[in-house]
Amino acid sequence: MHAVDSPATAPPAPAPTAPSTPDRHRARRRRRPQWTPLFLALPTLVILAGLLAYPLGRMLVLSFQDMTLRHLFTGTTPPWVGFDNYTQILTDGVFWSVVLRTAVFTVVSVAISVALGLAVALLMQRVSSGVRIAMVIAMMFVWAIPQLVSAQIFKWMVDADFGVLNYMIDQIPGVDFANHSWFADSTQGWIVITTLVVWAGIPFLAITLHAGLTQVPQDMREAALVDGASPWQTLRNIILPILRPLLVIVTTLSVIWNFGLFTQVWALRDAKPEQEYQTLATYAFTQAFARNEYSLGSAISVITVLLMLGVMAFYVRQMFQIGDVD
């Protein structure tokens, strides 16, 4: 597809401990640059340690303290409170409703996105080339639009008074949707949010999966057709197994991204999401920066990261298993 994934075709590097030539000169030269790579990686390591690892540690420490605005201004060390923050969060019904909401949203939105993405990828193979180009162009534009901007577009389209959506639904005979507020009822509000996330997520999924579909050999499909397989059987027994590694990766990525849902809710709810629109990300942010409960916010973030740790480890493992990484 492009230079980035051609390393697979590069010849395997000889192991550094066993030089292929017995030449002593070469052997010495291969052992010596041990310091060079570390030297090269040093700036990156310093930056990641200072601005990622250290803040992560700070966040952990903070979650066991009680940091208030006073400590922020005076710079004094906040008092240690042990597991108080965690006890407070974990015994709070509101927190659990936020966790549940985030989890349900993640499952529903990822299932819809991946299913639709696959359907669109399959559709791209069936249409004539002109239509396919139009599909790719439309998806490219959707993909390119910044998250905040697409959320604002949706906010404008579902506007209660002047939104085009209410106008169009209102045209259906017998339906009165004038001045309908989509966010008064949280179920409807979440339908809007999910639609936005799915709409914005389809291009990545469909285009990636379409690229993956080109790996399914044409003669395999023809053979299945000759043998009398139905389209459904071809999909289940030939296409899906070949597509599996890619499907696993894109699903994992979608889970991680959608679980961290923030921007769309933030923009659609005017930067002040009501209780029934809070996700884990917005909840932690609101606790920390709107209520100055930095420690509670940190504890919620720690719990969020812990909840996602399994999925992240899974992704990294998959990337290693597929190869290419080494």
Next chain:
Amino acid sequence: MSTPRSQRTRAGTVAANTAGVLFVVVMAFPVYWVLNTAFKPASEVLSFTPSFFPQHPTLDNFRSAIKAPFFLVDLRNGLIITSMAVVGAIVVGFLAALAIARFRFYGRRALIMVILGVQLVPFLSLLIPLYLMLNRANLTNSLIGVTITYLVLILPYTVWMLRGFISAVPRELDEAALVDGCSRWQTFYRIILPLTGPGLVATSIYGFIQAWNEFIIINTLNNPETQNLMAWLLQNQTQRGTAWGPLMAGALITSLPVVVFFLVVQRNITVGLTAGAVKG
């Protein structure tokens, strides 16, 4: 058998094309709607029967967006912050990518794991400690603080993408250059750097998009004089209520560089995230 099947295929193609066109319309409609709104005069924007074309196209919305408070300041800030962060990430990241792609060393696998893993940590969860750190260092309300933060934000992906581009340069070229008497530095300078040129461009552009689109960190750390255009958009939405015309015009201006850049480098972006899973 053959006639009904070819008929069925033709009917299938027509059905598929219809579905495809429908899909294009649904996907493209919101994009079209921004354009439509941005070129309408205020009277047409706030109308109970929205028209699907601007009846009297005008550039008023663009004018009022540009004249709005902080637009030009935030545009300048965004360009400065983004370009500094990208240059920093590319320089630092290229060295690390070189180490990963061209050397076997102790801790290499761990480094790869960290670089893949940290891309998945929700950056927002680091915002609290980052805010406290930058606040302590007097780097809030300054361009330097966000620039450093954005550099960290784009660094892991930069390393990862550049690693792919460097690996794609055949190792034999390095070795041939070494045999011909080039020093390691010359090998890097004469072989690897020129051959990864397109990769450097693509990676820079991707970093630019990432940093340009960020708004929540900068909105938390800085005040409007030191924010970027995305934060400006958010504030215009939440503070000025329903000025949808100028807001959509502002959104269009803000998205334009990103959309253009994205279309240039799209092919590389997917591949970095799913490296190896697609081989074409």
